[in-house]
Structure formats: C-alpha cells, structure tokens
Amino acid sequence: MPSHPSVRPDTPPTTAATGYRALLRDREFGGLYLSFTLTVTASTLSGFALGTLVNHRTGSPFLTAVSMYGATFATVLGALTLMSVADGKRPRRTLLLLQLVSLVGIAAQAVPGLPLAARFALLLTLGFFQSLGTGTRLGLLAEVVPGSAYAPARSLMNITAGGTVIIGYAVGAVLLRYLSPYGLFAVAAALTALGTAVVAATVREHSIRLTRRPGLRRTWTTNAELFAHPGRRMLLLNLWVPNGLIVGCEALFLSYDPGRAGTLLAAASAGMLLGDLIVGRLLDAERRRLFAFALRLLLAAPFLLFAVHPPVLVAAVAVGLAGVGFAATLPLQEQLLEQTPDAIRGQVQGVESAGRMTWQGIGAAIAGGLAQYLTPGTAITVAAGLSLAVTLLCRPRSTA
Template structure:
C-alpha cells in the first residue's frame, strides 16, 4: 500500500485528522467544564461527536460525488481548521463553541466518505480492502491511546493551546491532500438543489435491496457494541474497579478489533476473508450475551476482547460494498455508511446508559448482546438473499 505514492499523504492526513479530533474533544471538554462546572454540558461535547452525523450524512453527502474529491477534502480540512481556530480565541461564548463543534462534526462524515471513495480510485483490488482496514485500525487505536495522549498534551498546554495544535493538524492535513494527491474530476455532474439531490440519491441507495442490506450490516453490530461502552462506568464501579480497571474495560473491544483486522489482513487471502465474514458477524455479539453469568471484571474484559476479535468481518464487507455501489454514487454511499455507524453508536451508548438506570449494568450488556445477535442474524439473511447484480448508475 505504501508503495502507492498517493496513499502515503492520504494516510498521513488521516493520522493528523484523528489526532486533531482527539485533541479538540479533550481540550473542549476541559474548557467547558472549567467555564461551567457542569457535567451535563461537558458530556454534550462528546455527544456532539455523534449527533450531527445523521443530518450531514443525508443532506450533504451528495457533495462527495458532485465535486472533485481533492477539493472536497481540502475544503473540509480548511473549514474545520477555521472553526477550531475561532474556538481557541479567548472569550468565545459557550453557545458559539457548541455551534462550531456541531459544524466540525457535520464536516466529518463528508470528509471520511469522500476519503473512503478516493481510496477505491487510488488502490486497486485487495489493496483497497487492506487500505480501508489500515484506516480503521488507526481509528480504533486512537480510542486506545488517543485520549491518553490528549490528556498528556494538556499537562503542558492550556485547553486553548491544545485547540491551536488542532488547528495546525487540520491545516497540515489540507496541505498534504492538496499537494500529495491527484486532482480527479467529479464522479457525477449535477445542477439541481444539492440537498434535494443528496436526499434523493440517499433514497435510491436505501431502496436498493442489496445495498440496504449491506448498510444495515455496517450499522447494526456497532449499535449494540456501543451498549457496553455506554455502561462501562457503572459496570466498572459495580465491580469495585478504579479508573485503571475502567480504562482497560473500555479499551478491550478496540484492542480486539485492531488485532482481528491485523491478523486477517496479514494471514488470510481475499477468498478466506470473504468466507469468514458472515460467521464472524453472526457470533460477534455472543460474548456480550455471556454477561448473563455476571462475570468478574477480568472475565468481562476477556469477553469484550472476544467481541472485538470478531471485527475481521469488516474486510469482507468492504469488498462486497465497493463492488455493489456504482462509481458515481460511491462517495455518497461511503458518507451515508459512516454517518449511520456514528449516529447509531451514539444512540446505542445513550440507550445503554438510560436502561442502566433501571437494571444492573451486566444485565444491560447481556440484553444488548442477545437482542443484537437476533438483529444481526436477521440482517445476515438479507445479505445472503440479495446477492444480485450491481446497482445501475443514474
């Protein structure tokens, strides 16, 4: 992959974007808490990472295919840098901080969808699948170590200083993409109202049985995975664990996910990754159902690690999805897919936390595993039943 010249700047820009996002979230959370002392307002900073995704994924996703990819990616980075730069200005009102945070979050699915579609133009065949896997590995790794790095940065810098660093990461990412990638033409032309066209095109994608089934396969498992993350604090507290135990519990699933994708990408060929996709997806939530036994913290960590180890099904899914979606809708499909994942993850976390007000955390995780397994099996039936031809371009 790294022998492909264009992939190197795209990968470096991805790392910078991830670091910038982590620094921004940590710095804003600290900044808002210092200004207000409110845990609720502070938690909204993290919630706003998820909530705008659905709106942006439907209303703006058409931009990905209607304009040249390089232009879209650079514009997203520059707009994000401008928003964060204003956040860093001393005296910026709290309401403005939240509006700017929403704006950056709405740009994120457009950026990630456009980048994912661009990888299919740059990497051929199995290299595309491995490239997508590597991008996911970096994202998962950021969950394991990113917030620790962000907290460490705040030892030396003020929250506003960290926001200035974030501005720099977005600007550097824009430079890498502007001068390190080829300026390819837009995938499709359009003269109508952008939002109306985006909504119509999203409807076309969802109306196609095969694409809808694959989108649901991307969306449903992470929704239930997030239930465990949503009750991580009360579960660790009930287990008598300190902050270290909570951190290890929260990191277990991402660690398993990274290990799974690395092993599948390096040890298995394309055909084998295709064969294991459905079985792994089918059993991916069963370890969470095993929380019915009320496991102690070490066993609970192993169970979540096992859930993460099933994540290699995504490599097979990547191939099926890019093969099925027509090229002129690829950017929008990727944006829609990412928006759905993030939105439903946020809903899964919130639902898990709400149910944990009424039931013990281990019961909530078990319920998420059981309901999730039934849901995934239903989606997998649709995935198998819809193995048909590619959607016709508009």
C-alpha cells in the same frame, strides 16, 4: 442506481498490488493515509477532552456519552442533504475545504468559558462537515487504489485508526496531567492543520465524476436508488445497527469505571486493530465472507459478561475480543462497493460511513439513557443483547 455490480478497469490482483508496503509507497495513498491518521488522532484527543470536560461539569453518564460520540448524530444530515459533493468534479479541493472547517470548529472548542450548549452545537456542526469529508476521502481512496487493493487499503486505515485511538487515549490521559482540556483541544487543532497540509501537498484532483452539479436533489435521488434495493438495505442495516449499539456499550466505560475507562477503551481499540489485521490482510475475500457472521456474533457476545461486573482484567479481555468483531465490516463494505457504480461511489461510501457513525451516536444515547435508570453494567448488557438480536434476526444471505 443499477442493482448490478459496476465494472471498473482494476489491475489484476497480486501480492504487490494489495500489500501494505506497496500501498504506502504510492504518494497519493500515502498522503490520504497520513492525513487520515492525523485526523483520527485529533478527533480522539478532542473527544476525550470534551468528554472529560462534560463529565467534570455535569457528572451525567448520558451527557458524557453524548459528548464523546454526539457528533455522529449530525452525520446523517450530511448523508441526507449534501453528500453528493463527495462525487463532485474537484474532490481534492472539497476535502481541503472540509478539513479547514474542522480546524475552525476544533479551535473554537479550545476557548475557555464557552457554554456547554455552544460546545454541543459545535460538536453537531463538526459532525455534519466531517461526514462530507469522510465521503470525499473514501471516494478518492477508491480512485487512488485499484479495486483489488480496496479491502487491504481500508484494513490498513482501520488498523491505524485502532492503534491511533489506543495511543490517543493514552497520550490524552498523560497530557491532561499537564494541560487543561482546552490545551488538549489546541493540540487537536494543530494536528488537524497538519493533516490539511498533507492533503494539499500529496493528493491530486481526480475526475471520473458526475457531470451534473451535486446538491440536495442529486443527493436525494441517489439515496432513493440506494435504499430501493433490498440487498443493499440489508447490508447497511448490518453495517450500522449492531456496531452502533456496541459503541454505546463503550460510551459507558467512563461511567462504569472512571479509573479504568482508559484501559477498557484501549482494549477495545486493540481488538479492532487485531481483527482488521487478520481479516483484511491475512484472509482473502472468500474467507472474509465466510467468517463475517461469526465475527458479528463475536462483536456483541463478550459484553454480556458485564451483567456480573467482572474484574477489570476479565472485562478488558472480553472487550478486546469483542473489538475483533468490528472487522466484520470489511466483507460487508466489499459487497457494497461491488454493487456501486463508479460515478457515485463517494456518496454511497459516505452514506454508509455516515449511517454507521450516526448509529454510534444513537447507540451512545440508548446506552446512556438506560444507564440513567439502570446500573452502567446492566445497561451495557442490555445494549449488547439488542446488538446480538439484530445480528441473528437480520443475517444477510450473501455474507454467510
């Protein structure tokens, strides 16, 4: 992989080209955006249903945390083995097939009486295929929109994800009053099916892709070139580890305060929404990079308040402020895209996303493991301290 930025024929940056409304008027982006929204909603509902089911059956903070974020463990397998399919010649068909696999897996979770071991196996299988789907979707996104509109496009999708998670948790809590967790899985499966239909109806094939057949060797070769460059390694480290540890903090909300976990999760999502709106839409690229380091500090610092078990209102404000810090991923992702040749940007973005998701699973496991021996509040504080330490010790020179 060349270490220099690739040159692509982008349209000149203009307000029209980078505005949210202009993006949504594009049929293909609109289709990717809507299918993404439906997929996030389905994932939120199914994760909430599984976490509720596991918590009721086991009462274990560790297993509950892993059930909510455990699919992220399998994303690294996708990144290491078959992520090159994201840059295949027919990405639309690939995305449709991967969406169908997710549909089957979520529908299987709706079967009552399924052993927990089988549910966790399904969770890991879905994580593997979802990582490939993310790489394929992001590769298509980079082709559907010009380079000048990439950050606003990712910002809009992140904002939508945050809002969708807020609504998803609220709706999930309401639906669980009338449905069992199995019914919630069925709703998630229906949303996944609808998202698949949207992709089929709106997205066309794109092909500026590799002529060589994607597979295990191609994935390994590209990954080796990706990690050979120190600057890219540092970018990936800062995209993965601090975020993952903070997600581990959030995975303990059910154990920390079961009655108010929904409030804390919604506050975190609201903060993410606000941060992406400000950083992705209101700041230009230069200012995004200027504020990146401060945002990464904000990501972890408010969680240190959990050491004193603050009132729920104070905790929710702290969590919301920390959520704003997740917007630091945007300038880091922009820099990574600049250093990526066109023909492999789907795989590189897929590896970045898979690593970030995998570290969310690792963070959940670390925080859940700590909570087995410490109080949940203390475990949250320790995980936040580790996140802050990584940010301080591994500051990329180019992002400050």
